[in-house]
Amino acid sequence: MSSMVDPRSPMETPEPEGRQRLYRVRGIVLRRRDLGEADRIVTLLTAERGKLRLVAKGSRRTSSKLAGHLEPFCATRLLVARTRGLDIISQAEMLESFSHLRERESAIAIAGYLAELVDALVPEDERHEAVYDLLFAAYQLINDGGDERLVSHIGEMGLMRVLGYRPELSRCIVCGRDIEAEINGFSVEGGVVCPNCLVGRPDARPISVNALKMLRLIDRGEIQRLLSLRIPADVATEVGDHLARYITRQAGRDSAARRVVAELRLE
Ligand SMILES: [Zn+2]
Known part of the structure; x- marks a missing residue:
């Protein structure tokens, strides 16, 4: 084994005692x-x-x-x-x-929820530039007057994607067949389930055609299109329920994330 000697001796790179870097x-x-x-x-x-x-x-x-x-x-x-x-x-x-964000209680609540979610899901000292960009973009959308609940779902889905928990939205996660425009299932174990495979799966719940469409738009990052749509309240609620259960299962294996999702999610 050869040994390497650092050519810079401490004498050549003096660093004053106690100097802060x-x-x-x-x-x-x-x-x-x-x-x-x-x-x-x-x-x-x-x-x-x-x-x-x-x-x-x-x-x-x-x-x-x-x-x-x-x-x-x-x-x-x-x-x-x-x-x-x-x-x-x-x-x-x-x-x-993000000064406009601070003007509305509902906006502050959503911003706080996303901050807690990021805090619970991102470990310390692990670089996640995509999460920074995502959170910045979400706050910008809220600041610009975007629908807050929609932005929270965009944030939730974006977090799942950049942290590696993205759900499958096109093919049945059980049999692999292409998902069609009908009532399918959505499983907390990984994404969509076709009607045949939905039977007898406690991890999956039915998902409407519109809710799945909305999830796909969020997943594809078609944010401007989403913000221009009139999304019925029941569809937004359905998407919120699926996402909350999914996050709890996929990323919420530690208690902090589970608590955040369970307690702070806004109805
Ligand atoms: Zn199937």
Whole structure:
């Protein structure tokens, strides 16, 4: 075995004792909690480093320069100092405040639900840039006045897709035959089930033609088309029920996600 010697000796790359190393991230604030007298721990989903818990020192003081850039659901650009414990936010600069989102209780509720879902489903220190993009897009849609319940389903389905739990929507997951425009089944084990295979499967429930159409539009990312449609309330409710059961089964194997889906889902 040959051994490699690092050509840079410590003498040539001096690093002053205690110097903090800095890094930059873009993040969306998922939640915050108080720490000590004046600080907060802020949980963010970042584009570069996945979910991070960071300390915002002094951010509960009225004089804080950080606080305004770390409101819930904000997208913000951060300069972060690495420490032995939780890293510390050194600077914060708002990228997008989604200010209209904050004007409606229903919008805040949906934004909060999506934030909790992301928090429950995305592990810490695992990079998920697609989830950041998805959450940013969902908040943008809500901010622009999009139907909030529809946006929440777009967010749910998008999360399933980018986290690797995308349901099959074209072929029966049992026999493989193409799904036709009739009442089929939707199974929490993986997607659509044809009428023949639906019989005697407790994991599947009937799904209407319109609900399956809506799921497919969401899955294909035809967001503008969806937002321009008048979706009957019963179809939206049906889609919501299927998605909630699916998420609980597929991604909700840990208790946090199951709790979020069960308790926070809005009727
Ligand atoms: Zn079948």
